[in-house]
Amino acid sequence: xxxxxxxxxxxxxxxxxxALAAAAQAQAQDAPRLTGADEPMGDVPAPPVADWIIxxxxxxxxxxxxxxxxxxxxxxxxxxxTANRCLECHRREYSGLVAAPMISITHFQDREGQMxxxxxxxxxxxxxCHVPQSNARPLVENRFRDMLxxxxxxxx
Ligand code: HEC
Ligand code: HEC
Numbered sequence: 774x775x776x777x778x779x780x781x782x783x784x785x786x787x788x789x790x791x792a793l794a795a796a797a798q799a800q801a802q803d804a805p806r807l808t809g810a811d812e813p814m815g816d817v818p819a820p821p822v823a824d825w826i827i828x829x830x831x832x833x834x835x836x837x838x839x840x841x842x843x844x845x846x847x848x849x850x851x852x853x854x855t856a857n858r859c860l861e862c863h864r865r866e867y868s869g870l871v872a873a874p875m876i877s878i879t880h881f882q883d884r885e886g887q888m889x890x891x892x893x894x895x896x897x898x899x900x901x902c903h904v905p906q907s908n909a910r911p912l913v914e915n916r917f918r919d920m921l922x923x924x925x926x927x928x929x
Contacts, residue, residue, distance in 0.1 A: 805913045823909035836920060840902040847905055859899045
């Protein structure tokens with residue numbers, strides 16, 4: 774191949790790459806930013822502080838494996854290596870006394886599926902999976918759809 778041809782080829786490849794990168798950037802800008810639509814460095818009024826939803830009404834789950842959300846306040850509840858306030862109500866031994874739902878059987882299983890006598894270490898830090906809710910405005914539109922609306926039960 775002549776040297777000139779090779780240079781032309783390289784130039785074409787660089788151009789193609791540049792076009793790809795530009796297209797990818799245009800697409801990336803289509804995704805909503807988590808910080809909202811405002812200009813990043815502009816003066817914007819602070820959003821109102823959201824209220825926690827602490828009405829004690831248990832919330833239905835959106836899919837079977839969902840960790841249920843926390844319907845009560847957890848402010849000031851200690852959750853550390855030495856103390857777990859959540860378990861003072863949700864542990865099997867105490868749940869009857871305070872009418873709190875017991876941590877489910879999966880919380881007693883280790884990673885091999887073996888049953889333990891007490892909560893498994895991998896389920897110890899409750900708030901890694903269970904979170905309280907607030908009335909904050911969602912940062913991005915939620916287009917989640919219940920699986921049952923996509924694949925109605927009983928229909929082939
Ligand atoms: C003082 C007792 C108490 C403490 C402490 C407590 N809970 Fe609860 N929890 C309850 C009760 C009672 C309910 C049932 C709904 C209600 O009354 O709020 C509940 C409900 C829940 C639910 C909803 C369960 C479902 O099936 O919908 C979750 C999840 C939960 N708590 C997690 C936690 C976590 C995580 C902590 C620690 C950060 C915690 N709880 C601390 C008493 C407690
Ligand atoms: C690794 C994620 C994870 C962690 C950590 C975790 N959970 Fe859960 N939890 C779940 C999931 C998923 C479910 C629903 C399915 C199930 O029962 O396993 C659930 C269910 C529950 C329920 C409802 C039980 C029922 O029968 O309705 C309660 C109450 C609960 N968890 C409390 C806790 C508490 C208290 C802790 C901390 C000691 C904790 N969970 C830690 C994932 C977690």
